[in-house]
Amino acid sequence: MKPFHLVLGLLVLLVSDPGKSQAESTVHETVRRLEDEWAEIFYRLPPNQHAEKFKGLLARVHSVSERYPKEADPLVLEAIVLCTYAAADIGLSSLSKVGKARELLIKAIDIDPRAMEGSAYVTLGNLYYRLPGWPISFGDDDSARQYLEAALKLYPNALDSNYFYGDFLLQQGEHEKALGYLEKAEKAPIRPYMVLSDTKLKEEVRQALTAAREKRNDHGDFFSSFLQPFFGDDGGKP
Template structure:
């Protein structure tokens, strides 16, 4: 992004039973959103991503129309909006980021455990990447609090460790960041999320190389 950049956010693929269990059709729609998100983010040319993510938001909205209290779908709507903001760039993306924040907060209010605490991961990553007042709602202290809540739920997950590591390296806490990245790279594969896992591991490896350079 021009004024700020939103990193790619990915929710986790497995979770305890949510307070509002998805129907079979909802589960199918969730998997379709996850799969298409990974295809757009990791395979589509960069110039085509904003429009593609916009279409995927419409698909998420249609899924939510049938199950408006499904935290998993709310989380993924937030994820897609966030990555669309990253593809759009500039201050014009702030409206998308605010919509993403709203979706993630709704998911947390319904079931904080949904998708292994992914709403905490996604919302925390927004808080440290979005500008602070008066431009946006960014807040590093709130970001760390949320990311630690995500790790409390899923301490070995690839996403909470990756985003906590990115937060730590931005704060120049390089030794801690290295440890989190090593955990991210050691995370188990998520069934049905092969493309997303491959892309996230590549990002984690690239960040680890940067961190290692800072520690020399």
């Protein structure tokens, strides 16, 4: 009879990592640790330290991408680090960094569209709607919508996909439609392996919800005041 702790160990391996090779497990664990480091830098360190820290992290993430060229996760994380590095160190190289990030994200989608829970689609959508358009950069609202909706099709109940699509709709003036997605994001659970990032994202969800509700109320007040002369204070009742 095998010792209980050996049996338990085998069960954990079988349940937690079905069908994955040792190499796949290694790269996913490595990317997860590096992703945690990114969150610590982005959310906990003062902004004046971001550029230096992201530069160092980028080199390490890139080495993982080179070591595992057929894996999508390192490419997605490398793109995210590139974007935040570009934002922290704005200069002549910033646009080339986000351009490289776009290439990495498209490559990651070709390998595995579901990598990191659709983060490649979400990140591309954000780039397209936050960046300026041609001739400065590649910003484009139609492309942004397509990528964000693609993320939603893959992960219709996820925090990221619902929040960023809702925020996009809010910026487009589609306040009522945005509310549905933002409310869904508010209800989405915080992932145990992304507690810091998800907790901070929930704060942004609440701010966006407040803005969407205020816009909706302003819209209703406008029509109410516009129609009042026609129907009177009693709504036109006899």
